[in-house]
Amino acid sequence: MPVISAERMQGRIDAIIEAATSVFGAKGYEAASIAEIARRAEVSDGLIYRYFSNKRDLLYRVLEAFYERVVAALEKEAANGTTFDSRLLAIVRRHLGNFVADRELCRLFLSEVRVASDYKGSTIQNLNRRYVSVLTALIEAGIAAGEVKPDASPKLVRNVIFGAIEHIAWPYVNGDGKLDVEETAIAVTNLICGGICLPSQNKA
Amino acid sequence: MPVISAERMQGRIDAIIEAATSVFGAKGYEAASIAEIARRAEVSDGLIYRYFSNKRDLLYRVLEAFYERVVAALEKEAANGTTFDSRLLAIVRRHLGNFVADRELCRLFLSEVRVASDYKGSTIQNLNRRYVSVLTALIEAGIAAGEVKPDASPKLVRNVIFGAIEHIAWPYVNGDGKLDVEETAIAVTNLICGGICLPSQNKA
Amino acid sequence: MPVISAERMQGRIDAIIEAATSVFGAKGYEAASIAEIARRAEVSDGLIYRYFSNKRDLLYRVLEAFYERVVAALEKEAANGTTFDSRLLAIVRRHLGNFVADRELCRLFLSEVRVASDYKGSTIQNLNRRYVSVLTALIEAGIAAGEVKPDASPKLVRNVIFGAIEHIAWPYVNGDGKLDVEETAIAVTNLICGGICLPSQNKA
Amino acid sequence: MPVISAERMQGRIDAIIEAATSVFGAKGYEAASIAEIARRAEVSDGLIYRYFSNKRDLLYRVLEAFYERVVAALEKEAANGTTFDSRLLAIVRRHLGNFVADRELCRLFLSEVRVASDYKGSTIQNLNRRYVSVLTALIEAGIAAGEVKPDASPKLVRNVIFGAIEHIAWPYVNGDGKLDVEETAIAVTNLICGGICLPSQNKA
DNA sequence: CATGAATGAGTGTTCATTCAT
DNA sequence: AATGAATGAACACTCATTCAT
Numbered sequence: 001m002p003v004i005s006a007e008r009m010q011g012r013i014d015a016i017i018e019a020a021t022s023v024f025g026a027k028g029y030e031a032a033s034i035a036e037i038a039r040r041a042e043v044s045d046g047l048i049y050r051y052f053s054n055k056r057d058l059l060y061r062v063l064e065a066f067y068e069r070v071v072a073a074l075e076k077e078a079a080n081g082t083t084f085d086s087r088l089l090a091i092v093r094r095h096l097g098n099f100v101a102d103r104e105l106c107r108l109f110l111s112e113v114r115v116a117s118d119y120k121g122s123t124i125q126n127l128n129r130r131y132v133s134v135l136t137a138l139i140e141a142g143i144a145a146g147e148v149k150p151d152a153s154p155k156l157v158r159n160v161i162f163g164a165i166e167h168i169a170w171p172y173v174n175g176d177g178k179l180d181v182e183e184t185a186i187a188v189t190n191l192i193c194g195g196i197c198l199p200s201q202n203k204a
Numbered sequence: 205m206p207v208i209s210a211e212r213m214q215g216r217i218d219a220i221i222e223a224a225t226s227v228f229g230a231k232g233y234e235a236a237s238i239a240e241i242a243r244r245a246e247v248s249d250g251l252i253y254r255y256f257s258n259k260r261d262l263l264y265r266v267l268e269a270f271y272e273r274v275v276a277a278l279e280k281e282a283a284n285g286t287t288f289d290s291r292l293l294a295i296v297r298r299h300l301g302n303f304v305a306d307r308e309l310c311r312l313f314l315s316e317v318r319v320a321s322d323y324k325g326s327t328i329q330n331l332n333r334r335y336v337s338v339l340t341a342l343i344e345a346g347i348a349a350g351e352v353k354p355d356a357s358p359k360l361v362r363n364v365i366f367g368a369i370e371h372i373a374w375p376y377v378n379g380d381g382k383l384d385v386e387e388t389a390i391a392v393t394n395l396i397c398g399g400i401c402l403p404s405q406n407k408a
Numbered sequence: 409m410p411v412i413s414a415e416r417m418q419g420r421i422d423a424i425i426e427a428a429t430s431v432f433g434a435k436g437y438e439a440a441s442i443a444e445i446a447r448r449a450e451v452s453d454g455l456i457y458r459y460f461s462n463k464r465d466l467l468y469r470v471l472e473a474f475y476e477r478v479v480a481a482l483e484k485e486a487a488n489g490t491t492f493d494s495r496l497l498a499i500v501r502r503h504l505g506n507f508v509a510d511r512e513l514c515r516l517f518l519s520e521v522r523v524a525s526d527y528k529g530s531t532i533q534n535l536n537r538r539y540v541s542v543l544t545a546l547i548e549a550g551i552a553a554g555e556v557k558p559d560a561s562p563k564l565v566r567n568v569i570f571g572a573i574e575h576i577a578w579p580y581v582n583g584d585g586k587l588d589v590e591e592t593a594i595a596v597t598n599l600i601c602g603g604i605c606l607p608s609q610n611k612a
Numbered sequence: 613m614p615v616i617s618a619e620r621m622q623g624r625i626d627a628i629i630e631a632a633t634s635v636f637g638a639k640g641y642e643a644a645s646i647a648e649i650a651r652r653a654e655v656s657d658g659l660i661y662r663y664f665s666n667k668r669d670l671l672y673r674v675l676e677a678f679y680e681r682v683v684a685a686l687e688k689e690a691a692n693g694t695t696f697d698s699r700l701l702a703i704v705r706r707h708l709g710n711f712v713a714d715r716e717l718c719r720l721f722l723s724e725v726r727v728a729s730d731y732k733g734s735t736i737q738n739l740n741r742r743y744v745s746v747l748t749a750l751i752e753a754g755i756a757a758g759e760v761k762p763d764a765s766p767k768l769v770r771n772v773i774f775g776a777i778e779h780i781a782w783p784y785v786n787g788d789g790k791l792d793v794e795e796t797a798i799a800v801t802n803l804i805c806g807g808i809c810l811p812s813q814n815k816a
Numbered sequence: 817c818a819t820g821a822a823t824g825a826g827t828g829t830t831c832a833t834t835c836a837t
Numbered sequence: 838a839a840t841g842a843a844t845g846a847a848c849a850c851t852c853a854t855t856c857a858t
Contacts, residue, residue, distance in 0.1 A: 004817070034853060044819045046855080055853060085401070115315035117232075120380055139400075152400045156372075156391050163371025164364035176324060187360050195399030196343075196356045197289070207837055207841050216842090238828060248844045250830080259828065411820045411858055420821090436729075438642075442849060452823045454851075463849065493809070519727035528788060547808075560808045564780075564799050571779025572772035584732055595768050603807030604751070604764045605697070616838070646832060656840045658834080667832060 013051050015041040020062045025104030029059055029112040060124055063113060066105045067127040070098055078134045084147035085193060087138055092165065093185040099169040100181055107173045110166065132158055157192070164188055217255050219245040224266050229308030233263055233316040264328060267317060270309045271331040274302055282338045288351035289397060291342055296369065297389040303373040304383055311377045314370065336362055361396070368392055421459050423449040428470050433512030437467055437520040468532060471521060474513045475535040478506055486542045492555035493601060495546055500573060501593040507577040508587055515581045518574065540566055565600070572596055625663050627653040632674045637716030641671055641724045672736055675725060678717045679739040682710055690746045696759035697805060699750055704777065705797040711781040712793055719785045722778065744770055769804070776800055 019041035023032045034055055038045045052058040077094050081087035099106050113119055114128075135158045142148030165188060172179035223245035227236045238259055242249045256262040281298050285291035303310050317323055318332075339362045346352030369392060376383035427449035431440045442463055446453045460466040485502050489495035507514050521527055522536075543566045550556030573596060580587035631653035635644045646667055650657045664670040689706050693699035711718050725731055726740075747770045754760030777800060784791035 033851090038820095045853090046819055047817090049854070050817080111319035115319060115378075117378075120378070142400075147402065148400050149398075149402055152395070153391060156388075157395065157400055159372045160364070160368035160392065160395055163368040165367070166371065167367025168360075168363045174319075174324075184360075187357065188364065191356070191361065191364055191399070192395075193399050193401040194353075195395070195397050196346075196352050196361055197397040198351065198353055207835095207839095208843095209837095213842085237826090249828085250845065251843055253829065254842070411818095411856095412822095413858095417821085441847090453849085454824060455822055457850065458821070523723035523727060523786075528786075550808075555810065556808050557806075557810055560803070561799065564796075565803065565808055567780045568772070568776035568800065568803055571777070572775040575775025575778065576768075576771045582727075582729075582732070592768075595765060596772065599764070599769065599772055599807070600803075601807050601809040602761075603803070603805050604754075604760050604769055605805040606759065606761055645830090650841095657832090658840055659838085661833070662838080 009051075012041075012043060012047065016043060016048055016051060016058070017062055017065055020058050021066075021105070024059060024062055024108055024112075029055075029108070034058075056118065059108070059112065060122060063105065063109055064123055064127065066102065067109075067124060067131070070102075071127055071131045074131060074134050078138060084138070084142040084145065085189070088135075088142075088193070089185060089189045091135055091138065092161065092189050093181060095162070095165050096169060096179065096181045096185050099173050100179055103173050106169075110170065110173065132162060135161060161188070161192055164192075216245075216247060216251065220247060220252055220255060220262070221266055221269055223247075224262050225270075225309065228263060228266060228312055228316075233259075233312070238262075260322065263312070263316065264326060267309065267313055268327055268331065270306060271313075271328060271335070274306075275331055275335045278335060278338050282342060288342070288346040288349065289393070292339075292346075292397070293389055293393045295339055295342065296365065296393050297385060299366070299369050300373060300383065300385045300389055303377050304385055307377050310373075314374065314377065336366060339365060365392070365396060368396075420449075420451065420455065424451060424456055424459060424466070425470055425473055427451075428466050429474075429513065432467060432470060432516055432520075437463075437516070442466075464526065467516070467520065468530060471513065471517055472531055472535065474510060475517075475532060475539070478510075479535055479539045482539060482542050486546060492546070492550035492553065493597070496543075496550075496601070497593055497597045499543055499546065500569065500597050501589060503570070503573050504577060504587065504589045504593055507581050508589055511581050514577075518578065518581065540570060543569060569596070569600060572600075621663075624653075624655065624659070628655060628660055628663060628670070629674055629677055632670050633678075633717070636671060636674055636720055636724075641667075641720070646670075668730065671720070671724065672734060675717065675721055676735055676739065678714060679721075679736060679743070682714075683739055683743045686743060686746050690750060696750070696754040696757065697801070700747075700754075700805070701797055701801045703747055703750065704773065704801050705793060707774070707777050708781060708791065708793045708797050711785050712791055715785050718781075722782065722785065744774055747773060773800070773804060776804075 016037065020032075020037045023037045023040060026032075034045055034048055037058070038048055041048075048058065052061060074091065074094055077090055078087065081090050109124075113122075113124060119125055136154045139148055139152065139154040139157050143150055143152065143154070165184075168184060168188070169179060171177040220241065223241045224236075227241045227244060230236075238249055238252060241262070242252055245252075252262065256265060278295065278298055281294055282291065285294050313328075317326075317328060323329055340358045343352055343356065343358040343361050347354055347356060347358070372388060372392070373383055375381040424445065428440075428445045431445045431448060434440075442453055442456055445466070446456055449456075456466065460469060482499065482502055485498055486495065489498055517532075521530075521532060527533055544562045547556055547560065547562040547565050551558055551560060551562070576592060576596070577587060579585040628649065632644075632649045635649045635652060638644075646660055647657055649670070650660055653660075660670065664673060686703065686706055689702055690699065693702055721736075725734075725736060731737055748766045751760055751764065751766040751769050755762055755764060755766070777796075780796060780800070781791060783789040
């Protein structure tokens, strides 16, 4: 029988995650200190270790909370739309939009987590798989519906699209340059759909 | 009149860079210690600071040496080929090949440098610009030659291609999975050239 | 609600200051190491940094504790006495006595602090000002009472007296020679009061 | 038979001392580096060790050169004058003047040497003894001539005077405040000669 | 349950000095 | 004689984590 109520406990956890989100976001993982997070959450240092096993775990939980939100939104997004083109555009637009809406958290993910050795096998990686599988599914559906070339590899296409978008968004995420979501989304979608080569060239 | 010959001096520098390459590669930047690098280079700790201004500088110099090599190779590669397709394939193939040939250094670059705050304005960034400009130039040439759609944005295309390749290569670079250079190069090149959508779809 | 009692906390601080006093006193500031101070205080290195912001701060706090004691004693001393002569003698005697009673701390102050660039504006300097102002006030009172020449500059006189005493005490403080407090106090006081020149000389 | 001429050797030594004087003067002993001194003297690091046994020795030689100059000047000064008063004033004036003329070297001496453990028994201390003995001799002469009270202790008087002057000059030497040599010299001399107490007081 | 005092491992960097060339 | 490359010891400070209170 817990001495504090489940609600209060959850409130504590949420407060810590919220504080950690802003401190990690503002300073990065290394430069952030548990003491500062505790202070901001109005909690003692030690309490953090009751709910999180260590600093790294706290980072992951911050990003999990974020990723869950983002995965849900993408999955919902994917339910809409009729044609392949429009649905692809919607996914690309939303993915790009995430970088703008949550720049700090995206930077945290790209620079501190995906690149780290403990990423493999983590909950975050599983969330990432769910996230990207939305696009894989769309492509498979596109093939089935005859909208996408039957010999396209869904996984390859998905990697090309996400890789492209992240590469394009990174300078912005890293605090350098602007990012026009709509324009970029359309350009990327068109490129992926139609390719860059002139048909005449291929015939020649 | 230097007390040691220029050759010996260069030998020292090379030994340090080589040692640093392997230690940084094996442990990552943070976990690597100057003392271990010095030991491996059979040099005193202090000597490293005669040739490199600090640990960070040493990391950059390791990657600069690598990047210079890679840039030169890509520029040479780009000089060959006749058609746009064949030249694009060559560039893609080589870029992918770099990840296989120098996995550790690529990981170092992707995980410790490109993501870091001191990347902007660094010599490495300039080398990176030279590197990617090879592709930009090819696309511009392709447009001029009527091989590439005139409304293609060379910069966007370049970002999509490099982003895609890095995204695809990352799991391998990070020590997970395989990477079939030839197969991947062809698949990516085809996708970029021809897109994924069936022409009939666009007409509908 | 602190985890340890205020007494125990103060005990820790006192132990650190005491340990620092003896280590700084024995080896001087530079040669003293935080590790040794911590060991002697039976405390971890890190704890010192909870109570003191850095090594320099620790030195200052050691001397502040000392100086506060000494200032209070001098101010109390200054309250006694009737004639100017007797009160001046008491101050001179006490100042000289401090060098004997706390040789190590005096040496620390003279050789590591007063001479340092961070002395200006420090708490120690303020304590020093309070300390010396006791003498300035006495001289002003002496002038007001007609015991001291009306054209004597209190500040100059004060500087001459403290400068003289410190100069005389230094060899002793630095571990060389003896210091007879009473004899010296009387000699200095007489010299300051009566000067060294024979009246007949001045008339001639 | 030396491979270089004695003149050239002396030239080297002088150049090193001159360079050391300015570097030590500008940065203090600790912050000065042998490398910088060597660079400024247009000499190799190693050569310094041919003429000076170590960094500390170099500091002492810098100050010896300075002190020899200053001692000679004071001894010459002391030869002039007729009355005790005028000769005392001249010595006090010159001593104060040294702080103004060679502020950096005086600071070096007061803050880095006189306070150090290796001062005792050094050549510098011997020069200092010669320097102050000029004043002792004057006082003894004053006593012999009936100008100074016969019971005045020459050594005590000398210490009071030098202590006072150094105490007064220190803030200026340390880069804080001004120093009016003439005014201060007169005030100090008068105080020492005549004392501060009113004769009437002593009779009462 | 909560606190926050206490721990202590871990390391980049400088520079006086030496000695092979 | 002169050089300057090479050495290597020495240390304050931080902060994630623990556990006595």
